[in-house]
Amino acid sequence: MQSVCKMFRAALIQSKVGPNRNENLQNVEKLIAQAKNLGAKLISLPECFNSPYGTKFFNQYAESIPNGPTSEMLSRTAKEYGVYLVGGTYPEIENSKFFNTCTVWNPDGKMIAKYRKMHLFDIDIPNGITFKESDVLAPGNELATFDLDGTKIGLGICYDLRFEELAKLYRLQGVQVMVYPGAFNMTTGPIHFELLQRSRALDNQVYVLGVSPARGQQGYIAWGHSQITDPWGKVVAQAKEGEEIIHADINLKECENVRQQIPIYAQRRTDIYDTVFKK
Numbered sequence: 652m653q654s655v656c657k658m659f660r661a662a663l664i665q666s667k668v669g670p671n672r673n674e675n676l677q678n679v680e681k682l683i684a685q686a687k688n689l690g691a692k693l694i695s696l697p698e699c700f701n702s703p704y705g706t707k708f709f710n711q712y713a714e715s716i717p718n719g720p721t722s723e724m725l726s727r728t729a730k731e732y733g734v735y736l737v738g739g740t741y742p743e744i745e746n747s748k749f750f751n752t753c754t755v756w757n758p759d760g761k762m763i764a765k766y767r768k769m770h771l772f773d774i775d776i777p778n779g780i781t782f783k784e785s786d787v788l789a790p791g792n793e794l795a796t797f798d799l800d801g802t803k804i805g806l807g808i809c810y811d812l813r814f815e816e817l818a819k820l821y822r823l824q825g826v827q828v829m830v831y832p833g834a835f836n837m838t839t840g841p842i843h844f845e846l847l848q849r850s851r852a853l854d855n856q857v858y859v860l861g862v863s864p865a866r867g868q869q870g871y872i873a874w875g876h877s878q879i880t881d882p883w884g885k886v887v888a889q890a891k892e893g894e895e896i897i898h899a900d901i902n903l904k905e906c907e908n909v910r911q912q913i914p915i916y917a918q919r920r921t922d923i924y925d926t927v928f929k930k
């Protein structure tokens with residue numbers, strides 16, 4: 652009988668990102684070793700951890716997956732440290748199209764999931780931030796999950812956090828943990844990053860792991876504040892703005908407890924919702 656792991660440690664690496672890809676890769680490799688020393692079995696990197704974040708950079712840094720230098724580093728490092736490694740995101744090229752893509756590597760160094768950002772970050776806040784990923788990127792169209800010793804883990808990227816429907820689809824597939832590499836910014840980050848993660852965790856009774864790059868000085872400035880939220884909506888670990896590793900134990904018993912004690916999934920009135928949505 653397969654034994655199901657009820658608890659494992661997750662570490663989120665809030666790494667500094669600069670313009671030099673090799674330096675970014677070397678830096679995260681060092682940080683992954685430190686996360687392993689903290690006892691982590693699941694380690695995640697942030698969105699755009701190997702390049703600056705911006706529409707002008709996506710094609711410049713894009714690689715094919717899994718053959719490029721970033722995938723090679725992630726595969727080798729996951730194997731060396733015997734961990735499940737969520738490779739944040741990095742720009743991908745396939746058939747002349749660009750994607751913002753997250754890959755996951757198992758302790759044998761094999762790629763076990765690939766997710767392309769589904770909801771592209773197109774917003775326009777006067778005197779705040781204007782960003783249009785869809786000028787360069789194509790959206791992904793598929794959900795992606797992976798299994799960590801019996802725990803089903805789902806993937807989303809940054810702006811995807813705002814879409815409750817996506818998280819719900821994952822929950823309906825039996826996901827217990829969601830990982831969102833995400834670079835929120837200095838306008839939306841302070842009011843939305845923590846709140847959105849707590850909302851998705853509470854709505855869906857899942858752990859939510861949100862992983863930001865460290866705050867830089869120029870270009871797109873990330874908010875930081877990577878966070879681990881439990882299925883009760885409680886923040887159990889949170890970073891500040893600089894380079895930092897945060898970690899927490901993911902206790903699947905908490906998912907079971909909240910789902911049993913507040914059984915909203917069984918109580919949903921899909922008979923009503925379906926009628927309304929179909930109109």
Ligand SMILES: NC(=O)CC(=O)C(=O)O
Nearest residue numbers: 772809810834835836839
């Ligand atoms: N960068 C993103 O994709 C999302 C973001 O910053 C926001 O939703 O705000």
